Amino acid sequence: MKDLSAQQAARLDELMSQLTWAEKLNQIQVTYKTSLDECEDAARGGIGALFWPGDAASTNAVQRAAVEESAHGIPLLIGLDVIHGQRTIFPIPLALAASFDPEIARLCARTSAAEARSGGVNWTYSPMIDVSRDARWGRVAEGFGEDPLLSAAMGAAMIRGYQETAEGRRFGEGTLAACAKHFVAYGACEGGRDYNGADMSASRLREVYLPPFRAAVEAGAATVMASFNTLNGVPMHANRALLDGVLKEEWGFQGFIVGDASGVENLVPHGVARDLAEAARLSIGAGLDMEMGGHLYSESGPLLEADDPALVARVDDACRRVLATKLALGLFENPYVPENEEHLVPSPEHLALARKIAERCPVLLTNDGILPLGPRAGERILLIGPAAATRDHLGAWVQRFGAEPEHDLAHALRSAMPEARIDVLDGCSPIDPSPELLEEARQAIPDYDLVILALTEPSDLTGEASSRADLRLPGDQEELVRIACASGAPVVVVLMNGRPLDISAWIDLPNAVLEAWHLGSTGPEVIADILSGAVAPTGRLPMAFPRSVGQLPAIHHAHENTGRPATRGGSIQPKTFDVGLEGPANIQEFFTSKYRDLELGPLFEFGHGLGYSPIEVRSIELDSATVSRSALDEGLRVRIRVENTGSTDVEHALLLYVRDPLASVARPVKSLVAFDRVHVPAGTLIQVEVRIDAASLSFWSELEGGPVLEGGDFELHADGPNGPAITRFSLVADDSKEDA
Numbered sequence: 001m002k003d004l005s006a007q008q009a010a011r012l013d014e015l016m017s018q019l020t021w022a023e024k025l026n027q028i029q030v031t032y033k034t035s036l037d038e039c040e041d042a043a044r045g046g047i048g049a050l051f052w053p054g055d056a057a058s059t060n061a062v063q064r065a066a067v068e069e070s071a072h073g074i075p076l077l078i079g080l081d082v083i084h085g086q087r088t089i090f091p092i093p094l095a096l097a098a099s100f101d102p103e104i105a106r107l108c109a110r111t112s113a114a115e116a117r118s119g120g121v122n123w124t125y126s127p128m129i130d131v132s133r134d135a136r137w138g139r140v141a142e143g144f145g146e147d148p149l150l151s152a153a154m155g156a157a158m159i160r161g162y163q164e165t166a167e168g169r170r171f172g173e174g175t176l177a178a179c180a181k182h183f184v185a186y187g188a189c190e191g192g193r194d195y196n197g198a199d200m201s202a203s204r205l206r207e208v209y210l211p212p213f214r215a216a217v218e219a220g221a222a223t224v225m226a227s228f229n230t231l232n233g234v235p236m237h238a239n240r241a242l243l244d245g246v247l248k249e250e251w252g253f254q255g256f257i258v259g260d261a262s263g264v265e266n267l268v269p270h271g272v273a274r275d276l277a278e279a280a281r282l283s284i285g286a287g288l289d290m291e292m293g294g295h296l297y298s299e300s301g302p303l304l305e306a307d308d309p310a311l312v313a314r315v316d317d318a319c320r321r322v323l324a325t326k327l328a329l330g331l332f333e334n335p336y337v338p339e340n341e342e343h344l345v346p347s348p349e350h351l352a353l354a355r356k357i358a359e360r361c362p363v364l365l366t367n368d369g370i371l372p373l374g375p376r377a378g379e380r381i382l383l384i385g386p387a388a389a390t391r392d393h394l395g396a397w398v399q400r401f402g403a404e405p406e407h408d409l410a411h412a413l414r415s416a417m418p419e420a421r422i423d424v425l426d427g428c429s430p431i432d433p434s435p436e437l438l439e440e441a442r443q444a445i446p447d448y449d450l451v452i453l454a455l456t457e458p459s460d461l462t463g464e465a466s467s468r469a470d471l472r473l474p475g476d477q478e479e480l481v482r483i484a485c486a487s488g489a490p491v492v493v494v495l496m497n498g499r500p501l502d503i504s505a506w507i508d509l510p511n512a513v514l515e516a517w518h519l520g521s522t523g524p525e526v527i528a529d530i531l532s533g534a535v536a537p538t539g540r541l542p543m544a545f546p547r548s549v550g551q552l553p554a555i556h557h558a559h560e561n562t563g564r565p566a567t568r569g570g571s572i573q574p575k576t577f578d579v580g581l582e583g584p585a586n587i588q589e590f591f592t593s594k595y596r597d598l599e600l601g602p603l604f605e606f607g608h609g610l611g612y613s614p615i616e617v618r619s620i621e622l623d624s625a626t627v628s629r630s631a632l633d634e635g636l637r638v639r640i641r642v643e644n645t646g647s648t649d650v651e652h653a654l655l656l657y658v659r660d661p662l663a664s665v666a667r668p669v670k671s672l673v674a675f676d677r678v679h680v681p682a683g684t685l686i687q688v689e690v691r692i693d694a695a696s697l698s699f700w701s702e703l704e705g706g707p708v709l710e711g712g713d714f715e716l717h718a719d720g721p722n723g724p725a726i727t728r729f730s731l732v733a734d735d736s737k738e739d740a
């Protein structure tokens with residue numbers, strides 16, 4: 001492993017020569033124990049890794065059992081799902097992605113690592129970099145949305161944040177080993193149903209699902225977790241071609257691959273292993289290095305016999321990888337943490353950082369000009385809805401002790417708008433039918449100058465095993481929107497949720513809709529600041545919002561065109577012609593790719609997001625309209641001019657797309673190739689420079705079994721509110737195989 005000093009490498013060799021077969025098997029598993037006694041017993045027995053026992057003192061006790069009482073004194077990896085914060089909770093990863101700002105992802109990870117490591121955790125099962133284009137999948141909350149480039153950048157930034165100190169020292173003080181998960185294609189589960197299989201072409205896999213993992217390996221991720229799904233029929237925990245073939249052989253991954261919880265024993269119900277012993281053999285043979293959950297590697301009889309030379313070599317390799325990670329983390333020198341320095345509550349500095357980060361994540365979906373609200377002195381405002389007085393802002397995957405906001409939105413709004421008179425009502429339950437509350441709302445609303453609807457998809461409806469088939473707001477919340485909007489009072493909606501929702505039934509009714517996601521410990525203050533205008537919304541959607549669940553997952557921006565692209569969809573009409581008589585000329589009228597009962601495209605596409613100040617993308621320029629291959633080697637320089645025509649400074653996430661209109665295979669209608677979050681001072685025009693490389697213009701060829709860069713014309717475009725700025729160039733290149 002490249003992280004090790006000569007001395008550490010020698011220590012590794014020495015340990016490997018001392019460990020027995022059973023001891024090696026014991027090192028390559030991580031288990032969860034419910035009591036401290038059990039943890040200490042397992043540590044004494046030489047287990048390789050445990051889930052965090054809950055605080056610094058317990059963790060030290062467990063490490064002591066491993067270091068001082070086990071046969072070889074090997075310290076433990078102590079793992080935990082530190083996903084978007086430990087004590088201080090940051091926005092869910094999907095919300096972080098809306099910032100298009102990898103630096104905030106790095107800071108979130110850096111801070112979470114410091115808090116978690118102070119309690120003895122040294123390994124986090126994060127980041128989740130599963131691209132997903134299906135909002136039914138509850139785990140979209142944990143990832144960075146539909147785009148591979150964005151997911152790769154955010155994931156790599158988090159890995160650096162977990163693994164490097166503020167000064168960039170890998171595995172220095174207050175760092176954790178990261179785990180890029182879940183390898184691979186888990187986000188493509190059929191029907192958006194968690195744990196379901198995925199089936200796809202090699203080009204889809206190579207272009208969409210693998211790139212974030214490659215970026216994670218390049219960013220130095222210490223570990224990778226295998227996913228629960230099958231891919232083209234092969235469960236990932238037994239997928240040799242991908243675990244061993246792609247991850248280790250092709251990409252040179254030197255860390256270790258851990259299974260997901262019980263993922264090895266799940267090979268039995270998958271129907272590819274006869275029993276647990278066979279499951280263990282299959283997975284370790286495929287390249288898995290550590291099993292999570294159930295003692296399979298150490299307790300399976302056939303493995304213990306050590307009779308298969310290939311398996312023996314694999315166990316050796318797995319054990320070396322696990323020990324090398326412990327050495328690189330410095331656990332042999334520093335197995336303990338100072339108990340009096342454990343972060344138990346978020347510090348004011350961490351909360352301030354969480355707030356700054358959360359400010360970048362909300363996405364303004366619609367606004368007729370009502371937002372920002374301003375002071376509204378003397379006005380009567382009704383804050384109504386199940387999220388008005390809730391403190392459920394943390395989102396999926398937080399530990400029980402993760403800091404909930406100190407106050408609710410009602411309190412935050414009153415502080416942000418002290419001159420307004422703000423009353424609060426529940427309006428309805430977030431889940432159950434609530435006719436009395438709705439009636440109360442109906443009576444109350446007409447008395448107010450303004451209604452703010454605080455609506456929610458509760459955190460526990462998002463995350464793992466929380467797929468939903470109906471993506472509307474749960475309970476009576478849609479009815480509450482209708483009641484409020486029928487009252488004649490101006491209405492602003494705030495959504496707190498963990499995935500794109502189906503809000504098409506009512507989106508046109510309110511005056512403005514703010515997508516606030518689950519923003520973490522400082523959610524209420526940030527929402528109040530955006531509503532009042534103290535902070536401007538700058539987020540852009542990392543994942544499209546559907547018009548209907550029936551469209552999913554085919555609403556992502558990088559879809560291919562069909563041979564029959566539609567120009568309109570929509571209302572169901574009886575056929576007015578007989579194709580048999582009128583023939584193929586009618587293709588553009590009827591035989592086009594659309595739903596007859598739905599408008600074309602998503603309700604809000606990837607990248608959508610309004611601000612409070614007008615931003616225009618004026619032009620995209622290249623040095624030349626003809627680009628040579630060698631220019632790509634250095635990165636093609638693209639200059640984008642952006643103008644802020646308003647009177648306040650703006651932060652803007654600039655997105656640059658490419659389209660290859662003519663190639664030997666059908667290419668996406670647009671693919672994100674670069675993004676940058678830029679500061680544009682009021683009334684100024686700035687020029688931003690980004691670079692795009694050969695890989696951005698290449699595609700994976702099934703025929704060639706590799707990336708191909710074809711010459712020809714390309715289009716670049718960047719979206720502005722008044723349409724995209726576009727430029728074209730020709731790539732002068734022979735068809736050639738590229739190492740993309």
Ligand code: BGC
Nearest residue numbers: 080081125181182260261464
């Ligand atoms: C999840 C993983 C998680 C693991 C350990 C599994 O159920 O799929 O993402 O890291 O549990 O908690």
